[in-house]
Amino acid sequence: MRRRLVISYLLLMVLVLIALETPLAATLASRETDRVRADRLADATRFASLAGPALRGGTPGPLDNELRSYDALYGIGAAVVDRDRRTVAASTSWRSAPGTREALDTALSGQQASGPDSVWPWVDGPIVVAVPINDGGEVLGAVVIATPADAVRRAVTAWWLALAGTGLLVVLACVLTAFWLAGWVLRPVTELDAVTHEIAEGDRGARVQHRLGPPELRRLATSFNHMADVVSDVMDRQRAFVAHASHQLRNPLTALRLRVEELGPSLTDADGRAEHRLALEETDRLALVLDALLTLARAERRENQRFTVDAAAVAASRVAAWEPLARHRRITLRLAGEDAPAYARTVPTAIDQALDALIDNAVKFSDAGGEVTVTVRQHDGGTALEVRDTGPGMTASQLGQATERFWRAPEVQNVDGAGLGLTIVAVLVDASDGRLTMRRGEPRGLVAGLWFPGPADPGPADPGASARDDGSVSPPEAAAPTSAGLPSSRRPAGAARAAGR
Numbered sequence: 001m002r003r004r005l006v007i008s009y010l011l012l013m014v015l016v017l018i019a020l021e022t023p024l025a026a027t028l029a030s031r032e033t034d035r036v037r038a039d040r041l042a043d044a045t046r047f048a049s050l051a052g053p054a055l056r057g058g059t060p061g062p063l064d065n066e067l068r069s070y071d072a073l074y075g076i077g078a079a080v081v082d083r084d085r086r087t088v089a090a091s092t093s094w095r096s097a098p099g100t101r102e103a104l105d106t107a108l109s110g111q112q113a114s115g116p117d118s119v120w121p122w123v124d125g126p127i128v129v130a131v132p133i134n135d136g137g138e139v140l141g142a143v144v145i146a147t148p149a150d151a152v153r154r155a156v157t158a159w160w161l162a163l164a165g166t167g168l169l170v171v172l173a174c175v176l177t178a179f180w181l182a183g184w185v186l187r188p189v190t191e192l193d194a195v196t197h198e199i200a201e202g203d204r205g206a207r208v209q210h211r212l213g214p215p216e217l218r219r220l221a222t223s224f225n226h227m228a229d230v231v232s233d234v235m236d237r238q239r240a241f242v243a244h245a246s247h248q249l250r251n252p253l254t255a256l257r258l259r260v261e262e263l264g265p266s267l268t269d270a271d272g273r274a275e276h277r278l279a280l281e282e283t284d285r286l287a288l289v290l291d292a293l294l295t296l297a298r299a300e301r302r303e304n305q306r307f308t309v310d311a312a313a314v315a316a317s318r319v320a321a322w323e324p325l326a327r328h329r330r331i332t333l334r335l336a337g338e339d340a341p342a343y344a345r346t347v348p349t350a351i352d353q354a355l356d357a358l359i360d361n362a363v364k365f366s367d368a369g370g371e372v373t374v375t376v377r378q379h380d381g382g383t384a385l386e387v388r389d390t391g392p393g394m395t396a397s398q399l400g401q402a403t404e405r406f407w408r409a410p411e412v413q414n415v416d417g418a419g420l421g422l423t424i425v426a427v428l429v430d431a432s433d434g435r436l437t438m439r440r441g442e443p444r445g446l447v448a449g450l451w452f453p454g455p456a457d458p459g460p461a462d463p464g465a466s467a468r469d470d471g472s473v474s475p476p477e478a479a480a481p482t483s484a485g486l487p488s489s490r491r492p493a494g495a496a497r498a499a500g501r
Contacts, residue, residue, distance in 0.1 A: 047080065067094075071094070078144065100130075130145075189217065254287075307348055310342065313341070322359045325363060333363065344382060353424060359374065366445075367390075370389065371389070384451045385452075388446075390441070393444055
């Protein structure tokens with residue numbers, strides 16, 4: 001944009017300079033030529049006054065000496081011819097030049113002749129003037145002078161070079177002024193573009209300076225800041241509402257579950273006990289949804305502050321935490337990959353919660369005897385983690401919808417879950433500038449991949465980087481449920497309770 005503005009300013013200035021300097025250059029060339037022509041006409045007129053007696057008497061008299069002295073002094077050739085074009089007297093360097101014949105024709109007709117009108121630097125040829133010699137109204141002959149135009153061309157060239165130099169200085173000043181003006185006009189636009197990208201990257205505190213540029217752009221910057229404040233406030237209110245609502249609903253939900261649970265001993269018939277069990281399961285499911293909403297609100301609200309964590313150590317702790325549940329369901333859960341630290345730069349608990357959700361899904365949807373493998377490796381300047389299971393997997397269309405909120409595959413609607421686990425993973429990965437990929441495994445199953453950028457200066461992991469939102473750290477030895485029917489609160493500490501495809 002700046003380059004286009006500068007080019008347009010420069011083009012306008014060049015057109016103005018051409019419009020002004022072209023007539024001035026022509027005027028300077030004409031002025032220098034006229035000055036020389038006037039001098040030569042005056043000299044020719046003087047010689048014509050001396051040549052009258054010579055032509056009448058048939059002898060040159062003092063005219064020859066005058067012409068020779070003139071030639072010796074100025075280096076300009078001159079000649080006197082009669083009406084029959086015979087040379088009566090001539091200087092030493094006199095030579096007929098282009099234009100001499102036409103000038104003599106005009107002079108012998110009784111008129112003065114001079115040419116050319118202007119001397120141009122690229123045109124050769126002398127300045128030729130001719131004056132008639134009159135005697136009582138009768139033309140006896142003519143005086144012709146051929147002046148070399150080299151001096152005039154040099155003078156015109158010098159003037160034109162001065163004009164060109166002045167024009168270049170003006171163009172340079174115009175370029176500098178255009179860059180300053182374009183920068184002054186576009187600086188608010190450039191900053192607006194940068195701040196827009198910063199806000200899109202998650203820095204909702206970024207704002208535009210509203211004291212730069214012309215008044216119109218200052219008003220635009222002020223309006224943009226106001227809009228960003230309003231949008232940020234609306235997002236904060238929305239997330240705060242979700243978090244507060246999820247948190248506040250847990251107390252009455254816990255009380256409701258206790259009351260429903262207390263009704264159990266009073267139920268005697270089999271149908272009543274079955275309905276009682278279903279009611280308890282629904283309250284557990286509702287608690288699962290509330291926990292997932294609270295986790296999602298916290299993940300979306302978190303600013304993009306990054307920490308360096310050892311992804312290999314985090315993966316080992318999560319595999320250890322989920323291994324009892326996997327063993328209870330007769331599923332092999334193992335950790336593979338390089339036996340070395342793998343540092344990644346992420347938002348707090350991103351790897352913990354992402355692995356919890358992915359491992360929970362893999363264990364949940366794998367059949368007895370299946371296998372879940374967690375792999376950690378260095379890749380593409382960062383750290384890649386992969387969770388591979390041997391479950392039923394998902395179709396291509398389901399893979400495209402898997403990270404939508406509350407989406408669940410039709411065939412698993414009755415399986416425990418809220419459909420928010422992969423949504424939380426996507427939010428945390430995006431906040432860490434990472435990548436989440438999912439594809440079908442071969443010959444079956446699902447492969448979920450995570451990639452997080454590596455730190456610029458690999459070193460020890462930041463302390464507390466794996467802390468949960470409530471300040472606790474998920475221990476590798478976290479207890480796992482001993483039966484598949486236990487409520488979600490008995491899952492491994494910090495697990496993504498909303499995990500579900």
